[in-house]
Amino acid sequence: MSDDYQIPIPASYHALHADARGRLQLPLAEFRARYELCEDLAQQMVERAQAAHHDLGLAEDDVLARCQAGVAEPAVGLNEREAAWVTLRLAELLGWPLPEALLAQLSPPPPR
Numbered sequence: 888m889s890d891d892y893q894i895p896i897p898a899s900y901h902a903l904h905a906d907a908r909g910r911l912q913l914p915l916a917e918f919r920a921r922y923e924l925c926e927d928l929a930q931q932m933v934e935r936a937q938a939a940h941h942d943l944g945l946a947e948d949d950v951l952a953r954c955q956a957g958v959a960e961p962a963v964g965l966n967e968r969e970a971a972w973v974t975l976r977l978a979e980l981l982g983w984p985l986p987e988a989l990l991a992q993l994s995p996p997p998p999r
Contacts, residue, residue, distance in 0.1 A: 896922045899975075903968045903993070925969055928958060929976035936981060947983045955989070968993060 900922050904912050911918055932954055939950045951974055957963070959970040971989045978985050 892919060894919070894923070899993070900925065900972060903972055921969065925965065925973050926976065928963075928965075929973050929980060932973075932977050933980050936977060947978075947981075948986065951978055951983065951986055955986075 955974040958973045971992045
């Protein structure tokens with residue numbers, strides 16, 4: 888049976904749902920659907936983030952903090968790490984510096 892899925896999923900997103908050995912912790916179809924949701928959210932926020940930065944004069948880090956607060960709302964349906972990934976992806980799409988606090992949140996825990 889062929890798998891015709893052609894959307895490349897970045898390693899940074901895969902790491903959100905993988906165990907220490909790199910195995911996915913949820914079904915593949917759900918993993919793909921959640922990735923597409925997260926990527927779509929980040930893409931959809933680009934224009935609004937640019938407007939908030941340019942039209943309202945908000946600093947880049949303030950815009951990202953507001954976006955982070957929005958995607959972290961339980962009603963959005965993302966877990967904490969996915970919300971952080973969406974905000975980092977938004978910063979990446981905008982060419983803005985990546986917030987260190989969010990990068991730290993997605994870093995793997997140190998070995999015991």
